[in-house]
Amino acid sequence: MPRILIVGGGYAGFYTAWKLEKWLSANEAEIVVVDPLSYLTYQPFLPEVVGGSVEPRHAVVDQRKHLKRTRVITARVTGIDHAAKTVEVTPEIGAPWTESYDQIVVTAGSVSRTFPIAGVADECFGLKTIEEAVAIRDRIVANFERAANLPAGPERDRLLTFVVVGGGFAGIEVFGEMRSLASALLARYPQLTFDDTHFHLIEAMGRIMPEVSLETSKWVLKNYAERGALVHLDTQLKSAVGGVCELSTGESFESDVIVWTAGVMATPMLKNTDLPTEERGRLRVKADLRVVTAEGEVVPDAWGAGDVSAVPDLTGKGVGGFCVPNAQHAVRQGKQLAKNIVASLRGEGLTDYKHDSLGAVAGLGLYVGAFQSGKVAVKGFPAWVMHRGYHGLAIPTWERKVRVIGNWGMNFVLGRDMVQVLAREYPRVAFETYASRPKGSPEAPAGKPAEKPEIKGAKGLDAPTYANPAPEPANK
Known part of the structure; x- marks a missing residue:
């Protein structure tokens, strides 16, 4: 049987394997997924994990539980030799080994994109993993506990100053959830007041959320201002050394929680491959998700999708002519990729990937949201309901849907759980x-x-x- 090896078990990789199991019989192909994590992280829920509205384990999907006929290898692919049709697999413990394949699917995803700004690597949290989201949540709660025992002054201000860098969807959503969590925590600490908390979002451009209309983005700015959260537009972070945020405007403040959400980049592993990449380090692929050279020649038996690939956007709306790196595209590309692999194995025609987004929806904290579809905009509570409804149905598998929606129901009745377990980092x-x-x-x-x-x-x-x-x- 041909062996289909999938590099990465995120959205695109998981859906590719999941649909291949559905559409291929057991004797048509062997499916292998290699990923350093044993689960898919549903990243749209990371802000709600930070806000305490989603249980962390409910925001991940167990690969082995749901990929019944796939061999799952929990290790890292550290090199691809497509000429020899082999990959180097490096486990966390033990010696690396070589895994062969007949067809390769590269869906290795992306990592946080940072700039060489002093202090960022040492002080900031990213927002790409469930571990980061849990750590941010626990740090916020722990800071309130510590601040409640301190007199007013610089140390208490530092503990209660929260910063997000990046005004895209991820940054705006986690900023709103952090503000919402902090407001809820104030009810538990009578020693602290609303004015003791300070929230700053830093955005280098002159606006936030480019996916929505200017009018909607201005409404979000107004909403945050009313909630005591300050957005710095046309502003860059110049330094974060020691938690001291120095801005390009000359402003400076100290913070113990700095979250970096200023973009993503393709997984650097692609530097160790003979597959063709473009100037930004992404895999070159056609609209049908086959890998191609710079001259447009198809590389046999190689496929790519998700954030790691430069997938042409046939709607003409993508930045630079390519699909933007988000979950909406990665999920749909994974499904289309599985269809095309099945078609290629059976000698049938391939279909180009094309998806025209119906809109964008964001959660801005408990009971607040924003939705945009063309000229139609919905704001406030109705948009928040739409946000939860969409993502509650979009997370893979019915098992996870039931857990997430059930948890929301319990939170509505009992309130969100705001106990920090920072001790988990050093349990001994x-x-x-x-x-x-x-x-x-x-x-x-x-x-x-x-x-x-x-x-x-x-x-x-x-x-x-x-x-x-x-x-x-x-x-x-």
């Missing part, structure tokens, strides 16, 4: 603090608690603290 601290050690042990001298490791980049926020024990007898 409590055990090590009190664990008995041999007398004279250099790791932890008798009568002294184990040292708590510092969380890199979290100024003033070390690992979870516990009550220091009283000195104990040396012979315990």
